[in-house]
Amino acid sequence: MAQDSEGQRHHGEVLLALRRRVAELEALCARCREAAAAARHSEERFRHLLASVTDYIYTVIVRDGTAVTTRHGAGCLAVTGYTAEEYRDDPMLWLSMVPEEDRPAVLDQARQALDGGDPEAIEHRIVHKDGSIRFVRNTPVVHRDADGRVVAYDGIINDITERKVAEAEITRLSLHDGLTGLPNRVLFMDRLRQALMLAARRDETVAVYFIDLDFFKDVNDTYGHEVGDAVLSAVAERLLGCVRRSDTIARIGGDEFVGLTPAIGKAANAGVIAGKMVRALREPFDALGHVCQLGGSVGVALFPDHARTGDALLRQADRAMYAAKRSGRNDWRLAGV
Secondary structure, three states: OHHHHHHHHHHHHHHHHHHHHHHHHHHHHHHHHHHHHHHHHHHHHHHHHHHHHOOEEEEEEEEOOEEEEEEEOOOHHHHHOOOHHHHHHOOOHHHHOOOHHHHHHHHHHHHHHHOOOOOOOEEEEEEOOOOOEEEEEEEEEEEEOOOOOEEEEEEEEEEOHHHHHHHHHHHHHHHEOOOOOOEOHHHHHHHHHHHHHHHHHHOOOEEEEEEEEOOHHHHHHHHOHHHHHHHHHHHHHHHHOOOOOOOEEEEEEOOEEEEEEOOOOOHHHHHHHHHHHHHHHHOOEEEOOEEEOOOEEEEEEEEOOOOOOHHHHHHHHHHHHHHHHHOOOOOEEEOOO
């Protein structure tokens, strides 16, 4: 009887231990379910957050370092003009819509992600389905398994077209005259520097022109600045008509303009252009109903004959222009003559 009682007691202890273990496992399972639910909730919140700050997300499924499937979020239609179904049906659509010049950077970014790196975000162009050019910021987020292997990566796409257009406009305004639209001094000097570097390598002649209007102050004093501005805009058009499309006419302030003709050939060709400028400015200007008679004095300096730097050439052309004014205005002079 004592042995039976001892056996029953042992059996009861084992049963109790099993029940406690089952309870522990059930509690562990409950915690796992809660953690999984929290993870799903966290991932869903992350997705919603991304959706609020980005235009769309594409997901690339990776196996053994190779992309096997790509899914594009619904927002791709608004950004690219293509639907998620069109991307699914044409696996190379994502690349073919990138202009050829931008493809190396895009391919390099994808290769870094597939190789397990942490590629940085890049900005590149895409061709929208309607043919327009858009700018996007492409930010990959790589996902790895427990062994560190890449299993997928998300591409977060932001449409930055408006920002790029605004930046380009700001740059344009900073480099161009607000009234005439011509390049300003900064852009002119940069083009002159590049032209001189090229001319030095090719043993070519470059001509620089300094143009100052004659009697322009009389226009402002007689008719007002609105008429004066109209005259300046007309002067810009006439000077542009005296040079090639590859040449440069710039306004550097007030009624002062400068010109640049790279690879001019013979020095006499610069004289021909300067003469055209003088004759163009000699013709009357019809500005807002007022006929204004002006004129222009032009100075010409040549590289490498008169100077070898941009600043020095401009100074030489300026001196030649004043020589033309002293000789009676409405004429042109070559530096050193």
